[in-house]
Amino acid sequence: MTVHNLYIFDRNGACLHYSEWNRKKQAGISKEEEYKLMYGMLFSIRSFISKMSPVDMKDGFLSFQTSKYKLHYYETPTGLKVVMNTDLGVGNIRDVLHQIYSYIYVEYVVKNPLCSMNETIQSELFRNKLDSFVRGLPFFSARAG
Amino acid sequence: GPRLAMGIFSVFVVNKAGGLVYQLEHYAPRAETEKTFSFPLELVLRPHDERLLVAFGQRDGIRVGHAVLAINGAEVSGRFTADGKDVLEYLANPAHYPVSIRFGRPRLSSNEKLMLASMFHSLFAIGSQLSPEPGSSGIEMLETDTFKLHCFQTLTGIKFVVLADPRQSGIDALLRKIYEIYSDFALKNPFYSLEMPIRCELFDQNLKLALEVAEKAGPFGPGL
Numbered sequence: 001m002t003v004h005n006l007y008i009f010d011r012n013g014a015c016l017h018y019s020e021w022n023r024k025k026q027a028g029i030s031k032e033e034e035y036k037l038m039y040g041m042l043f044s045i046r047s048f049i050s051k052m053s054p055v056d057m058k059d060g061f062l063s064f065q066t067s068k069y070k071l072h073y074y075e076t077p078t079g080l081k082v083v084m085n086t087d088l089g090v091g092n093i094r095d096v097l098h099q100i101y102s103y104i105y106v107e108y109v110v111k112n113p114l115c116s117m118n119e120t121i122q123s124e125l126f127r128n129k130l131d132s133f134v135r136g137l138p139f140f141s142a143r144a145g
Numbered sequence: 146g147p148r149l150a151m152g153i154f155s156v157f158v159v160n161k162a163g164g165l166v167y168q169l170e171h172y173a174p175r176a177e178t179e180k181t182f183s184f185p186l187e188l189v190l191r192p193h194d195e196r197l198l199v200a201f202g203q204r205d206g207i208r209v210g211h212a213v214l215a216i217n218g219a220e221v222s223g224r225f226t227a228d229g230k231d232v233l234e235y236l237a238n239p240a241h242y243p244v245s246i247r248f249g250r251p252r253l254s255s256n257e258k259l260m261l262a263s264m265f266h267s268l269f270a271i272g273s274q275l276s277p278e279p280g281s282s283g284i285e286m287l288e289t290d291t292f293k294l295h296c297f298q299t300l301t302g303i304k305f306v307v308l309a310d311p312r313q314s315g316i317d318a319l320l321r322k323i324y325e326i327y328s329d330f331a332l333k334n335p336f337y338s339l340e341m342p343i344r345c346e347l348f349d350q351n352l353k354l355a356l357e358v359a360e361k362a363g364p365f366g367p368g369l
Contacts, residue, residue: 004277004278005277020277022277023277023278024277024278024279025276025277025278025279025281027274027275028274034275037271037274037275038275040271041268041271041272041275044264044267044268045268045287047264048261048264048265048268049287049289049292049294050210051253051257051261052261052292052294052308053289053291053292054154054155054173054174054250054291054292054308055174055176055250055291056176056208056210056211056250056291057289057290057291058290058291059289059290060289060290061287061288061289062288062289062290063287063288064272064284064286064287064288065284065285065286066272066273066276066281066282066283066284066285067280067281067282067285068276068278068279068280068281068282069276069277069278069281071272085277087278
């Protein structure tokens with residue numbers, strides 16, 4: 001099992017953070033363009049499913065998968081979005097995405113008065129804590145073969 | 146929950162240009178609420194896409210996003226009452242109270258279905274472009290808390306999309322069965338032109354049959 005990469009967006013679509021661990025293919029566009037494309041896709045998915053759903057939703061969009069990867073999505077009521085791409089073997093990791101929000105984003109960004117909201121997170125501490133948290137996940141390591 | 150909510154909600158067939166060529170509503174759980182209100186209304190209603198939706202205030206089963214469906218038992222048409230009055234103006238007049246209003250999730254219009262189909266067409270492509278792994282397909286399965294969307298794209302680029310209860314199993318087999326039915330009854334119909342909407346009774350009948358068979362497989366797979 002493996003974790004490919006992780007995006008954090010704010011409620012206006014700005015990419016606050018991007019990390020990459022095991023990514024074999026790049027999108028073929030600049031990172032700035034990629035963030036916009038990713039956010040646009042997520043925004044459209046939210047609107048798409050809210051119309052498609054036959055009944056009222058609570059959590060809304062949870063994940064999607066293709067033949068090669070699975071995208072996990074978690075959104076807080078304040079509009080912060082945590083997006084993690086993993087391989088297909090990873091099940092529901094809603095709690096993990098919530099932990100990234102509450103133990104790492106809130107602790108090292110929201111509680112840091114020098115971190116300004118709504119722009120790329122510069123904090124070295126946040127970066128390191130996030131990296132070691134993700135590396136410690138049971139599904140992080142890439143399985144040989 | 147304890148409620149047995151399983152089944153297949155709907156089927157979409159999208160051509161390789163993103164056009165919707167077939168759509169079937171199989172099972173739509175309806176939850177409509179009727180309630181008598183006195184003046185002033187304790188819900189905030191706002192017009193949206195030719196409908197009047199609840200923008201704020203949830204009570205007695207009425208939820209944000211629900212549309213006004215009927216007033217005093219008479220169905221509304223969009224934002225207007227059965228006799229052509231503007232619903233918002235009608236509800237702003239205290240003389241019309243008490244008033245009974247029926248709310249429910251808005252049904253998709255044919256135009257909205259076309260729009261959603263082409264929207265999925267692009268989402269499918271972007272999902273493949275943003276893949277961190279090479280050689281990825283587009284979105285094959287999309288999961289929400291109320292439904293799962295399953296998509297099978299043929300080599301010729303036609304997409305079969307099934308919306309089902311998250312617990313419904315056997316959808317992969319169903320998608321391939323639908324492809325087979327499409328090949329047998331739509332493609333072999335001499336009156337069918339490729340990429341155009343499918344209007345073919347045999348396709349309809351066989352598709353409905355396949356959905357019923359798939360639903361009998363139960364929520365946790367074939368019980369064999």
